[in-house]
Amino acid sequence: MTAAAPTGLDGDACVDSASRHPAEWPPVTSSELWTRATADRYDAEEAEAFSAAVLGPAVAFLAELAGDGRALEFAIGTGRVGVPLRERGVRVVGIELSEHMAAVLRRKVDEDTLPVVILRRTSRSSASATPHGI
Numbered sequence: 001m002t003a004a005a006p007t008g009l010d011g012d013a014c015v016d017s018a019s020r021h022p023a024e025w026p027p028v029t030s031s032e033l034w035t036r037a038t039a040d041r042y043d044a045e046e047a048e049a050f051s052a053a054v055l056g057p058a059v060a061f062l063a064e065l066a067g068d069g070r071a072l073e074f075a076i077g078t079g080r081v082g083v084p085l086r087e088r089g090v091r092v093v094g095i096e097l098s099e100h101m102a103a104v105l106r107r108k109v110d111e112d113t114l115p116v117v118i119l120r121r122t123s124r125s126s127a128s129a130t131p132h133g134i
């Protein structure tokens with residue numbers, strides 16, 4: 001008899017850490033927390049955060065701050081901030097742990113226009129990244 005793999009609320013595979021001591025928790029990647037299902041519904045669920053009332057002032061402020069320079073957005077997700085900032089002419093590079101969140105961003109803008117480095121966690125203490133000129 002084999003135990004069923006644990007799944008999250010949305011049915012995606014996830015890591016069952018609840019019954020273990022924290023020291024025994026296996027490494028969890030962001031793609032296991034921000035799953036494909038979570039990523040696919042993120043924009044709709046966060047509609048208020050995507051509204052012009054919220055994003056307008058934030059993006060205007062960041063564009064002024066960037067000036068002629070570039071912007072590096074840590075945890076860019078589906079591009080809620082980075083995409084409109086890029087549309088305002090700021091060259092943006094993103095860093096993201098969840099390939100699923102980055103995939104949603106990629107439906108909005110191509111790699112040449114807004115490169116995203118997807119970090120790949122390989123152990124508790126190390127990560128590797130695909131370089132994109134940063």
Ligand SMILES: C[S@@+](CC[C@H](N)C(=O)[O-])C[C@H]1O[C@@H](n2cnc3c(N)ncnc32)[C@H](O)[C@@H]1O
Nearest residue numbers: 030034074075076077078080095096097098101
């Ligand atoms: C709440 S979402 C926010 C996404 C976006 N910044 C926004 O404002 O809509 C959090 C994001 O941070 C990413 N993230 C969490 N820890 C990270 C890390 N150490 N490096 C890169 N991305 C990370 C997650 O994968 C997820 O996409």
